[in-house]
Amino acid sequence: MHIPDGFLDPFVSAATYVIFIAFALLAYRKMGKFDHEKMSIVVVLAAVIFAAQMLNWPIVGGTSLHLVGGALAGMILGPYVGFAAMALVLVVQCLIFHDGGITALGANVLNMAIIDVLVGYAAYRALKDFGNRGALVGAFLGGWLGITLAGMAAGIEIGLSSSFEFGLEVAVPVMTAWHAALGVIEGIITTLVIAYLRTRASFMVGGE
Secondary structure, three states, rough: OOOOOOOHHHHHHHHHHHHHHHHHHHHHHOOOOOOHHHHHHHHHHHHHHHHOOOEEEEOOOOEEEEEOOOOHHHHOOOOHHHHHHHHHHHHHHHHOOOOOOOHHHHHHHHHHHHHHHHHHHHHHHHOOHHHHHHHHHHHHHHHHHHHHHHHHHHHHHHHOOOOOOOOOOHHHHHHHHHHHHHEEEEEEEHHHHHHHHOOOOOOOOOOO
C-alpha cells in the first residue's frame, strides 16, 4: 500500500499533504501530556508494525499488498497517539528505507495513519461495551474495514492522478478487492492481539 514516487500528480500529492499536516496539528493538540508507560507501548507497537509492514506482496495493477496495523494502533493507543505511532513508522520507512515515495508520503500517512487508525478505533469503541464478544467483533471489523477503506483511498488517489496510466476504474477495484481479502487476515490478527490484551486487567485499550 506504500505508494511510490511517480504515481501521484502534484495536485493529489499536495492535497494529501494538507490533510496530513492538518491532522498532525490536531493530534498534537489532543494528545496532551505523554506518560512514560504509554511511550513504552508506542515504541514496542511501532516496532512490531514496522516489521510487519516490511513484508510486501506484489499484485496486479502496479502496486503491492502488506499488513498495515493502523487499526490495531488506534484500538490500543486511541486515534491521536495511534496516528503519531503510525506516522512515525511511515516517515522512517520513507526517508531511511525508501518504502513509499516522499511525494506520496502525505497519501500514505492519510491512508494508513489516519483512515485505518480512525476506522479501527471507531469500530472497536462502538462495540466494546457489548461485552467481550462485542469487543472482539469490533476488533475484527475494525481490522478488516480499516485496511479495506485505506486500500480504497489509495486506489482513489492513484486513479485520480494523471501520472498513473490507469484510471479509477482499474485502481479502485484492484486496491479495494485485494485489501478486503487481506483484511480478513488483518482482522484475525487484530482480534487475537486485542483478546490477549483484554485478559490483562492493568491494560487499558483505546484510551479507556
